[in-house]
Amino acid sequence: MTSSGFPGCQSAPAVPAHMAKSMSLLWGAGSPPCWRVMITLEEKRLQGYKRKLLSFQKGEHKSQEVLEVNPRGQLPAFRHGDVVVNESTAACLYLENRFQSQGNRLIPDSPAEQALVFQRMMEGLTLTDRLNSVIYYDLLVPEEERHDSALKRSKETLSTELQLWEGYLQNVAAGSYLAGPFSLADVVVYPNVAFAFRFGLSAGRFPKLAKYYSLLKERPSIKASWPPQWMSSRQGYDVLKDL
Amino acid sequence: MWWVGAGYKTRNVDPSALTPPSFLLLNSRPQLLLVISVTMAKDMTLLWASGSPPCWGVQIALEEKNLQGYNQKLLSVAKGEQKSKEVLEINPRGQLPAFKHGKIILNESYAACLYLENQFKSQGTQLIPEGAAEVGLMYQLIFEAQPLAQKIGEVLYYNWKVPEGERHDSAVQRNKEALKEEMKIWEGHLQGCGDFLVGKSFSLADVIIFPVFAYFIRNGGSEERYPNVAAYYKKLRDRPSIKKTWPPTWIDGPGMGTLKDI
Numbered sequence A: 001m002t003s004s005g006f007p008g009c010q011s012a013p014a015v016p017a018h019m020a021k022s023m024s025l026l027w028g029a030g031s032p033p034c035w036r037v038m039i040t041l042e043e044k045r046l047q048g049y050k051r052k053l054l055s056f057q058k059g060e061h062k063s064q065e066v067l068e069v070n071p072r073g074q075l076p077a078f079r080h081g082d083v084v085v086n087e088s089t090a091a092c093l094y095l096e097n098r099f100q101s102q103g104n105r106l107i108p109d110s111p112a113e114q115a116l117v118f119q120r121m122m123e124g125l126t127l128t129d130r131l132n133s134v135i136y137y138d139l140l141v142p143e144e145e146r147h148d149s150a151l152k153r154s155k156e157t158l159s160t161e162l163q164l165w166e167g168y169l170q171n172v173a174a175g176s177y178l179a180g181p182f183s184l185a186d187v188v189v190y191p192n193v194a195f196a197f198r199f200g201l202s203a204g205r206f207p208k209l210a211k212y213y214s215l216l217k218e219r220p221s222i223k224a225s226w227p228p229q230w231m232s233s234r235q236g237y238d239v240l241k242d243l
Numbered sequence B: 001m002w003w004v005g006a007g008y009k010t011r012n013v014d015p016s017a018l019t020p021p022s023f024l025l026l027n028s029r030p031q032l033l034l035v036i037s038v039t040m041a042k043d044m045t046l047l048w049a050s051g052s053p054p055c056w057g058v059q060i061a062l063e064e065k066n067l068q069g070y071n072q073k074l075l076s077v078a079k080g081e082q083k084s085k086e087v088l089e090i091n092p093r094g095q096l097p098a099f100k101h102g103k104i105i106l107n108e109s110y111a112a113c114l115y116l117e118n119q120f121k122s123q124g125t126q127l128i129p130e131g132a133a134e135v136g137l138m139y140q141l142i143f144e145a146q147p148l149a150q151k152i153g154e155v156l157y158y159n160w161k162v163p164e165g166e167r168h169d170s171a172v173q174r175n176k177e178a179l180k181e182e183m184k185i186w187e188g189h190l191q192g193c194g195d196f197l198v199g200k201s202f203s204l205a206d207v208i209i210f211p212v213f214a215y216f217i218r219n220g221g222s223e224e225r226y227p228n229v230a231a232y233y234k235k236l237r238d239r240p241s242i243k244k245t246w247p248p249t250w251i252d253g254p255g256m257g258t259l260k261d262i
Helices: A007-011 A017-021 A032-043 A064-069 A088-098 A111-135 A148-168 A184-198 A207-217 A220-224 A228-232 B029-042 B053-064 B085-090 B109-119 B132-156 B169-189 B204-218 B227-236 B240-244
Strands: A023-028 A050-054 A077-080 B044-049 B071-075 B098-101 B104-106
Touching: A017 A023, A023 A032, A023 A064, A032 A088, A032 A184, A032 A220, A064 A077, A077 A088, A088 A111, A088 A184, A088 B132, A111 A148, A111 A184, A111 B104, A111 B109, A148 A184, A148 A207, A184 A207, A207 A220, B029 B044, B044 B053, B044 B085, B053 B109, B053 B204, B053 B240, B085 B098, B104 B109, B109 B204, B132 B169, B132 B204, B169 B227, B204 B227
Parallel strands: A023 A050, B044 B071
Antiparallel strands: A023 A077, B044 B098, B098 B104
C-alpha cells in the first residue's frame, strides 16, 4: 500500500474474512456504477468478495447468470448473502449502513457535512445521465432518430453541468473533496469524472476537476479498483474534447 | 444526535395546544422532543410545486418525522416560478424542491429525505428499517424508482422536452413501451407485498415511491392493468402524512389522461 496519509485505511483492524466472502459482484470494466461499488467495498475493508468480470460487448450482462441476480440485465449485480442490491448508489448506501463502524466512514454524522454528502451524491446521478447522453448517444438513440441539434444540445447541457462541478471543487486539495474528507459523494462522482477525462475532457478547461481527478487517483481504494482496460491503453476516446 | 432507545416515538400533540413558557419546564421526554422538533421545523423552509413527486416525498418525510410547522411556499411550474430569484438563491439549478434547514441546503429530494431520517432518527416514524434484508431492499427500490420516474417523464413530457424538428413517432412508441415494461416490473415488485413496499413498516421506499405511483395514476395510468400498484396506492393514500400533503391542485377532479394507453 502506498503511504497515503489516510489513517482510516491503514489503522483500522482487519475485517473478518467471512463477511466479504458472502458477497459477490458481477461487474463490467469501465462502468462507473460498478466502480462505485468496488470503491466502497475497498473503503469498508471488504476485500475478498467474490467477483466476476463480464463483457458488455459480448452481451454478458444479459446472460442467465446476471438475470438471476438482476432481472433488469444490468451491471453491477451485487449480493450479500440473500440480500441483492443492484443499483450502485443503493449498494454503496447499504454497505455504509451495515458496516458503518469499519473501514472509513463514508457518511459523516454532523448535519452540515452529512447534508452536503447526500446532496452531491444525488447530484452525481444527474452528472451521470448528462455524461451518458453524450458519450452513449449512438447507443441510446436509433440511427433514424438522431439529430445533430439534439447531440449539440446534450453537449451544451453537459458542459454547463461540468462547470457546476468545477465550481463545487473550487477549493479542492488533499483531504478536501466534494464534501470535505473523502465520502460517499466522492465514491459516486469520482468514477464519472474519471470517465469524462477518459473520453477526452480537457484538463485545461476544467482544471479543478483535473486536480480532483489526479489527487484521488492515488487513493488506495481507487487505485485498487481502477478499470483494467484503462491501464492497458493510454488513449481513450475524444467525444468530450470540445466541451 | 444519538438518542438512547432507538424507535422511541413522540406522541402526536398538536403544537398549537402548547402554552409557552410553562411547557419548557416539563421534564417529560415526549414533550421535550416535541419542543425541539417544533423549533427545528421553524428553521426549515420548503419551496415546492403541487404534484411533483420529489417535492411530495420531502413533504411526507417532514410529516412522518413530526417536523410540521416548517415554512413553505407553493410555486407554479406552469408559470416558470422554479426559475425565480427566490428559488435560484437556494437552488442554482432552478428546480424544485428547494429545501433549507438553517444554513443547510438540500435540493435533491432523496438527499433531503435521507438527511431528515438520519438527523431525526429517534422522532416520528422510523423510516430506515433495522434488518439487512429490509435495508437492502429499501435502498434498491428507491434507486430503481429513478428509471421509473424518468420513463414517466419521457412519455408525459415528450413534446415539452423534444423540439418539433427532432420528434419521431418511433421514439414516442419506444418510450411508451419502455414505461409499460417498467410498470410491469413494479407490478411484480408489489406481488405479495403487504401494505408497504418493504416488509411490515412504512419506510423511505414508500415516502419516495408512493408519490410516483400516485402521479402515474393521476395522469391516466390504468388501475386495471396494474392492480398491485393500484391496491398499494389505495391502501396508502389515506395515511395521515400522505392525506395531509395531497397535492392541492389534484383536488379539483382528474388530471391529464395521457398515460391511459400504458
